[in-house]
Amino acid sequence: MAERISTPSRTKEIIEENGFYFKKNFGQNFLIDSNILDRIADCAGVTSEDCVLEVGPGIGSLTQVLAERAGSVTAVEIDSNLIPILAKTLADYDNIEVLNQDILKTDIDAIIHEKNQDRPIKVVANLPYYITTPIIMDLLENERKVDSITVMVQKEVAERMQAGPGDKEYGALSIAVQYYCDAHLDMIVPPSCFMPRPKVASAVITLKVLPQRKVAAKDEKMLFHIVKCAFGQRRKTLLNCLYNQGGLNLSKEELAEVLTSLGFDERIRGEALSIEDFARLSDALSQKTQ
Ligand code: SAM
Numbered sequence: 001m002a003e004r005i006s007t008p009s010r011t012k013e014i015i016e017e018n019g020f021y022f023k024k025n026f027g028q029n030f031l032i033d034s035n036i037l038d039r040i041a042d043c044a045g046v047t048s049e050d051c052v053l054e055v056g057p058g059i060g061s062l063t064q065v066l067a068e069r070a071g072s073v074t075a076v077e078i079d080s081n082l083i084p085i086l087a088k089t090l091a092d093y094d095n096i097e098v099l100n101q102d103i104l105k106t107d108i109d110a111i112i113h114e115k116n117q118d119r120p121i122k123v124v125a126n127l128p129y130y131i132t133t134p135i136i137m138d139l140l141e142n143e144r145k146v147d148s149i150t151v152m153v154q155k156e157v158a159e160r161m162q163a164g165p166g167d168k169e170y171g172a173l174s175i176a177v178q179y180y181c182d183a184h185l186d187m188i189v190p191p192s193c194f195m196p197r198p199k200v201a202s203a204v205i206t207l208k209v210l211p212q213r214k215v216a217a218k219d220e221k222m223l224f225h226i227v228k229c230a231f232g233q234r235r236k237t238l239l240n241c242l243y244n245q246g247g248l249n250l251s252k253e254e255l256a257e258v259l260t261s262l263g264f265d266e267r268i269r270g271e272a273l274s275i276e277d278f279a280r281l282s283d284a285l286s287q288k289t290q
Contacts, residue, residue, distance in 0.1 A: 011195055012195070178275055
């Protein structure tokens, strides 16, 4: 195995040699603990059969570990100052491609097509925290061909992904994750494992995309539309959220009728509904608005 990029001394050296400055707005907290990096790759179950998409390689600490196990790694990095650094730190690997792009504007389907002939890939990342929700929602809602997603996120966001009805953190992200995946909290990672240290604890979570949904709504666009509507103003009743933001072209009375026909109290809030409840509501509303 080549010298690790991720040791605190080597990371510091790379940063200083290249006159690199951390950018807070890009969520740049680099991992400096080799054991954690190995464990992330273990949790992702990366093998030589796999094509991996990494979001935000930084100076290449996780990329290096992934490249030593995977068939190929495509790493998408927004910060152009990191591109010449990555060219040096990852020079010994011929199975890595670095793209200087914003992941939120990247054609992920084209990468999957080109690198893995449309077979499912694995996504592995120490995510910049400001894009956690949009990137996870993009992968899931657009049903990208992804086998699993193993990501470092803020501990609180990992908890949100696993929250259920009645939990304070329960919301649209919890529902999307649990609708499409089995979620497993792999480990909690303290701030001391990063350079610079973030203010809060982090967690690694693996989302295994289910081949078949446990609960299926007939119209998934409708399902996620009403979920977003219900949590957009979570202190309001579900009826008011649907009436004010639903754009469903139904009167308040008609909406109330749908809710009561499903056994819900008219004053219920979205946060009390399970995924199964949302799927039933979505099916009933689809039928009513057809
Ligand atoms: N993977 C490295 C590690 O573990 O040490 C760096 C992780 S750091 C938390 C997040 C990385 O994502 C940074 O390199 C940052 O520049 C990059 N990044 C931030 N926003 C991005 C975006 N929209 N698209 C692609 N990369 C992004």
